[in-house]
Amino acid sequence: MKRIQTTATWLAIRLALGVLGLHCISAHAATPLVIVAAEDVYGNVARSLGGPHVSVTSILTNPDQDPHLFEVSPSVARAVAGAAIVVSNGIGYDPWMAALVAATLAHGSPPRSILVVADLVGRHAGDNPHLWYDPVTMPSYARALAAQLSRQDPANAVDYAARLAQVLATIAPVAVRVAALKSRYAGTPVTATEPVFGAMASALGLDMHNQRFQLAVMNDTEPAVSDIAMMEQDLRLGRVRLLFFNSQATDSAAQRLRAVAQRAGIPVVGVTETEPHGLDYTQWMLADLDAVDHALDRPRGHP
Ligand SMILES: [Zn+2]
Incomplete structure (x- = not known):
């Protein structure tokens, strides 16, 4: 993991927030709920869980680029400032997301919910940050996000529960295949x-x-x-x-x-x-x- 918390990165965050004039922007949990995920793997699961009730933006989506070398742009800062739910991997993989959230909160935006996937699966700084390759991660994340969606949008709680069951069923073959390969190799x-x-x-x-x-x-x-x-x-x-x-x-x-x-x-x-x-x-x-x-x-x- 290339740690690139350079002065340039922080400068870009400050510039981005300055451009936004965040002191006068408040983040609403409007309909649909706006979700911003640092990584597309989490964003795509959010889309399946939320269906028509959410609008999802993923930041890291380019398979041809190294995510460890990502630089924050004003459009990313703008997306985070408008989000009702923010999802990040955590443990040093996407430090720019925590910095953006902290900066928007410091500027008086109302509290939003922040899901840090590493926290959901009990990982700590120094652990392997490539959490999506752990077969326990995605079911834990899906459950936590579905619960959060129901809290922020209780009118659609029944639909979120149904969609969670569907997402868990879709993911289930991964664990089955892991068990089969483990017994062999x-x-x-x-x-x-x-x-x-x-x-x-x-x-x-x-x-x-x-x-x-x-x-x-x-x-x-x-x-x-x-x-x-x-x-x-x-x-x-x-x-x-x-x-x-x-x-x-x-x-x-x-x-x-x-x-x-x-x-x-x-x-x-x-x-x-x-x-x-x-x-x-x-x-x-x-x-x-x-x-x-x-x-x-x-x-x-x-x-
Ligand atoms: Zn990596």
Whole structure:
């Protein structure tokens, strides 16, 4: 995770709020309820839960960009200032959202509800922030958001409950598939350029190698020479069965390792930070789980 809370970011937030003249703007819970989600994976579930009663804007939506490098613009500040419900991932993944919310509250906007997904699943600063790859996250988030919608819009509570049941049913196949793959592949040694898939890998019981290396890449620091050597050896000597590769944050070290894996005949599975266009959450997770199954379901040394 590239921490980019630079002076420029804070300046952009202040400028954005200044442009808005937030001292005279108040946020209403009008009809439909306006929801702003930092990440599209949470925004899309909000859309399914709220149906016609909500209007949802997601901020991070571009699968070709690295979300860790996101810069706040005035239009983002404007969207947050007008929201009845704000959703963020938390634990350092989207610090700009907390800053925007704090700034709008300081300017006298009425309290709005803020769902921090990390809090819902008991994660703390320093934990792996790629929470959507943990199969427990989305059901917890859906339940919490449905409860919040019913509190803020009790007239439609029955509809929110029905929609929650539908969303949970749609997500359920992910846990089923995780259990099936776990019974087959638990203990299989794998590695990754970054810890994006980490929570899912541990739900699958995979033996994840080189975690120090991955954290260094995520935090945009240089991995230790010994950690780089260990990673390369794992790939060259075939001590791991697959390499997870963050297709959205491709620094040159990661690309080189992908080439090392390919030369050694080790399958590479691309994973992303942002929901791929055209797929819903369940389709996204199942596509990634299919790729893992395909990569591991073959004899060693036969690419
Ligand atoms: Zn990341």
